[in-house]
Amino acid sequence: xxxxxxxxxxxxxxxxxxxxxxxxxxxxxxxxxxxxxxxxxxxxxxxxxxxxxxxxxxxxxxxxxxxxxxxxxxxxxxxxxxxxxxxxxxxxxxxxxxxxxxxxxxxxxxx
Amino acid sequence: xxxxxxxxxxxxxxxxxxxxxxxxxxxxxxxxxxxxxxxxxxxxxxxxxxxxxxxxxxxxxxxxxxxxxxxxxxxxxxxxxxxxxxxxxxxxxxxxxxxxxxxxxxxxxxxxxxxxx
Numbered sequence: 382x383x384x385x386x387x388x389x390x391x392x393x394x395x396x397x398x399x400x401x402x403x404x405x406x407x408x409x410x411x412x413x414x415x416x417x418x419x420x421x422x423x424x425x426x427x428x429x430x431x432x433x434x435x436x437x438x439x440x441x442x443x444x445x446x447x448x449x450x451x452x453x454x455x456x457x458x459x460x461x462x463x464x465x466x467x468x469x470x471x472x473x474x475x476x477x478x479x480x481x482x483x484x485x486x487x488x489x490x491x492x
Numbered sequence: 493x494x495x496x497x498x499x500x501x502x503x504x505x506x507x508x509x510x511x512x513x514x515x516x517x518x519x520x521x522x523x524x525x526x527x528x529x530x531x532x533x534x535x536x537x538x539x540x541x542x543x544x545x546x547x548x549x550x551x552x553x554x555x556x557x558x559x560x561x562x563x564x565x566x567x568x569x570x571x572x573x574x575x576x577x578x579x580x581x582x583x584x585x586x587x588x589x590x591x592x593x594x595x596x597x598x599x600x601x602x603x604x605x606x607x608x609x
């Protein structure tokens with residue numbers, strides 16, 4: 382059974398800092414891995430999607446890496462801003478299209 | 493582009509009543525849809541896989557008689573929470589895969605917030 386773990390559970394940083402969120406999964410037979418953002422009381426916003434054959438994806442200040450063999454992914458956020466404050470979810474997609482989510486990292490960026 | 497729409501986005505119901513949540517795939521057909529539940533400050537957990545024209549597949553621990561899933565058409569799946577209790581208050585979200593080229597993309601609905609009072 383696929384289990385997804387995210388560390389840390391919560392993170393508070395001053396504005397401008399670079400930070401790394403970690404995600405690990407137990408079964409390396411994945412279709413892809415996706416990072417989402419969830420604001421309080423809202424749905425999911427897709428940030429980055431990494432296919433199983435890829436090693437990283439970048440979008441603006443965000444960079445996500447994938448090491449499938451070791452079951453790890455990281456989300457790097459450069460020059461953090463207060464608007465980045467949210468919960469970040471890592472999700473692993475299996476070949477049958479369902480997704481397994483981590484518990485998330487609650488990020489607070491202080492002005 | 494492909495979109496998945498959920499309705500209602502927020503609903504309040506009384507204990508003991510039933511409430512229906514709809515998940516629609518717009519501009520594409522989805523023979524399979526997925527229903528997730530998220531309790532406060534917890535992650536999304538897969539509840540069931542909705543299959544068009546056949547019974548849904550429920551994850552372990554999810555009561556199929558309480559969470560009725562119907563996938564009557566290729567664009568609509570419904571989740572009915574029967575005899576709702578306050579502990580059923582949660583965020584419910586659906587997703588649907590859309591075949592594009594040699595692969596497919598998963599699209600999520602906007603989610604539905606259920607409060608049982």
